[in-house]
Amino acid sequence: MGRYVARRLLQMIPVFIGSTFLIFAMMYALPGDPVRALMGDQAFDPAVLEAKRHELGLDLPLWQQYVNYFTGLLQGDFGTEIGSGRPISEIIAHAFPVSVRLTLFAFTFTVIVGIGLGIVAGLRPESVRDRGLLGLTLVLISMPSFVLGYLMQYLFAFQLGLTTPTVQDSESFGDLFLPAIVLGSLSLAYVARLTRTSIAENLRADYMRTAVAKGLPRRRIVGVHLMRNSLVPVVTFLGTDIGNLMAGAIVTEGIFNVQGVGDAIYEALFRREGATVVGIASLIVLVYLLASLLVDLLYAVLDPRIRYA
């Protein structure tokens, strides 16, 4: 187990280098550069621009720029934004907790409501409540998140007046409630369906019959024997879903004006601040990698037939 974890962590290094390089190269390939963006629409002396580029090391070849960037990264230096002159670590420190909070909020919502609905429907396959859930989740899956976002805004803010249409304070939990539900709704639909199918299938398993024959109370049969087996695929899905939620947060944050990672990355893209984009994207990659490692480990805990060496 320890060796497996070590190997997985070591495997993350090339993945991390590769993904940062890819994002870095893509930023490099985009037309325009931060120096140009800095000047706005005014005409500047090309010699001044050139001097500024040289000063920032933007005239170096791609690989050299990347090496410079990565060396800084290894020393914990994310670089500095060219436009604002702010250290990128500061931008990240400001934006990341907001997005993490939103993601975790959405994740909790997904887990509790999604698994809950899945259990309720799965225990009675083909019943009215089962068909109801399948219908509801189908709607959620087919609806793009921005449509759902504007719909919720319209309903809860403009019609019912329960909340403000956009988030006023990105640190407040109450304000994040609506965006979290919008963000989590797609995952929720998948989790509910997966749980439902898994439970309905395991309900017919031989060991369930054994559990009944042992004279166990129904609570225990469902809670211990059925759930332990049914949750294995759900947990796998949830792990990879943390990364998807963080990516989805970018759209949701835009709709509800949350000052999170999505907001920061959008700004940076607009101003061609390569280092900011790479920094934030790399962190999301890291979250994704760690979440999937965690899931693989959890998998072995839930299902003893899986062993890592």
Place this chain on the structure above:
Amino acid sequence: MTIIETTADVPAPRGDRQHEGPLLEVRDLHVEFHTRDGVTKAVNGVNYSVSAGETLAVLGESGSGKSVTAQAVMGILDMPPGRIPKGEILFRGQDMLRMSAEERRALRGRKIAMIFQDALSSLNPVLSVGYQLGEMFRVHEGLSKKEAKAKAIELMDKVKIPAAAARVGDYPHQFSGGMRQRIMIAMALALEPDLIIADEPTTALDVTVQAQVMDLLAELQAEYNMGLILITHDLGVVADVADRIAVMYAGRIVETAPVHELYQRPAHPYTRGLLDSIPRLDQKGEELYAIKGLPPNLTRIPTGCAFNPRCPKAGDVCRTDVPALHQVTEQDGTELPGRGSACHFWKETIHG
């Protein structure tokens, strides 16, 4: 001194003693399944009984209703689609079909336990065997986790699993087939039930292990003086351990007899067919006998005797009248105790 020793040898009185007579009595049990293709009549008026210390073998091919009867006794039929329109299942004189769900649950595992055919799929793959064994004590006797684990180790020792203490935390997939079936047996025996139903306990095992598992089961049955219902289609397994045999066909019992009499003189053409289709070394090279045709479709059971389309002795009466379970007698009319045959021509079959 001697008196104390002799009383110690007698099996201790088990459970409540107010009921005299058989431990379990199934009376005119009917089970049907309502499916999209119609009503499947799986069990059509089964009667049998088991006493403490007795082994009843229920014999029959797939679809004869032997397992469904057992599941009805155990109370683990899926209802719906299953339904019990008629019949009684008396355990110590009380009809279990009229008990509340909670009363039946309390009996399951504690008084009546079941051993299933495929131990790998019948044990929960993600829980350790110690946990699954200990669960019996935790749920029915309220023992703590630690006490239950100690009891689980004791049980594993009892069914002769080597290094029980070391293996108590292992999972079902880490055991061999024979060992897994021993764990199933241990689980059924945990609370020393009055009655055990073993549904083809050795079908999934290889022949050498089959014998070991059957011996173990017979030994433990004698030790605890339990009633045992052994469901099987293996005539070889039955001969060694059973006291009585009930042969089932299309949801009815077609013949009952003490085990050795059935082998010597079957009183039903179906039983005769089964016995004739056992491969024998002294008939090496000859063609093996097989009963013609297929078991009937349970949604459309033939009128009269269900076996008539496959029966070599069938006459007109077999196609119209359902035969009752006749008391079988010697040619001079003396009753053969415990023998019955549901065949219009039982006399010709046994004496002819």
